Amino acid sequence: MPFNCIVHFFTGGQTCHQYDFLDLKDKKGRVLRENVFASRTKKTYKSQENMYLDFCQLAGFVPTTLSTDNVCRYITYLSERLAFISIKLYINPIRIIHLEEGFDDPFAKSSHIDYLLKCAKRCMGMPTN
Numbered sequence: 080m081p082f083n084c085i086v087h088f089f090t091g092g093q094t095c096h097q098y099d100f101l102d103l104k105d106k107k108g109r110v111l112r113e114n115v116f117a118s119r120t121k122k123t124y125k126s127q128e129n130m131y132l133d134f135c136q137l138a139g140f141v142p143t144t145l146s147t148d149n150v151c152r153y154i155t156y157l158s159e160r161l162a163f164i165s166i167k168l169y170i171n172p173i174r175i176i177h178l179e180e181g182f183d184d185p186f187a188k189s190s191h192i193d194y195l196l197k198c199a200k201r202c203m204g205m206p207t208n
Contacts, residue, residue, distance in 0.1 A: 147189040
């Protein structure tokens with residue numbers, strides 16, 4: 080082992096060799112996460128995410144701390160712009176953003192969101208094929 084890696088280059092108590100190894104794994108992990116979706120899926124997801132972030136900005140909400148009431152407000156906001164079938168897709172970024180940032184899934188805590196979605200489905204109707 081080279082002398083410079085034997086000398087402790089402390090970054091959180093890790094040696095130079097450990098640091099290089101972990102840094103490489105972090106970079107590889109970022110590449111893997113960036114490629115979790117196909118390019119077309121990324122484009123669709125980005126559109127959904129942008130709608131969510133626009134809503135948060137208009138309402139003055141922090142995107143990662145939406146309460147159940149505010150998720151319901153977002154669903155109402157979407158119901159004024161989209162067909163019901165699209166609403167189900169456009170609420171997905173809420174879950175993803177919360178989980179990626181280490182917050183709880185806002186959909187897991189409350190049945191209010193499910194009830195509002197059922198009401199929206201009934202009021203807006205579903206397209207028939």
